[in-house]
Amino acid sequence: MTIEEQARSRGLAWYPADSPQAQAEAVATHVAALLKKAIEQRGHASLALSGGRGPELFLRRLEQIQLDWEKVTITQVDERWVPPEHEQSNAGLIQRCMPQLLQRATWLPLYQGRSLEADAQHCHTMLKTLMPVDVVVLGMGPDGHTASLFPHMPKLPDYLSEQTPALCIAVPETAERLARLSMTAAVINQARSKILALSGEDKLQQLATALETSDPLARPIAAFLTPSMDIFYSP
């Protein structure tokens, strides 16, 4: 079975693109269509964005799309616990890519600069009022992590359970990575729409393994491969 067949057999939509540029175009227009529908139905819409290196083309394309951005609230799926001017800040990336759009939308970055725990509590409270998020855009790391939910991290089973009371968690720094803030499955899997955008053969194989083995402790992305999820892949 191809990975596309595996995804479709799980009720996931599969959108292949020929290049990262085509993928960015497809994701941006798809996100805009979902937000437009939410605004038509409920008068407003909410969007949660991931960071990392992957989404830059998508974010810059979204900046160019005409929409009632004044009716959209934008937050983050996760964040490195650094100020926006830090080179590893996801908020900094989003702000650099979408300066005009963020002037019009309601922008709710996760990093507040208090303490890691205090910021996690602040974001938990913010997300409680925002849920259910209309559109959550996920990436996936080469190890199968998504958001800042990493393989075999402490308390991962709690964070991947939709019953977990925590909506945003503090992820302590390790030798390999900065401290982070992250949404949990209680928010992500309650979203009206999930989008996963990934590129490259390595990540495609990781996704195939996640679909085959469904072991979310080893590959946390596996906990989110449920409808309604649209997967956008480019080589």
Ligand SMILES: O=C(O)[C@H](O)[C@@H](O)[C@H](O)[C@H](O)COP(=O)(O)O
């Ligand atoms: O803070 C982060 O790193 C992201 O939010 C993370 O969840 C990202 O989606 C994956 O790590 C993929 O990142 P790349 O696109 O850089 O591979």
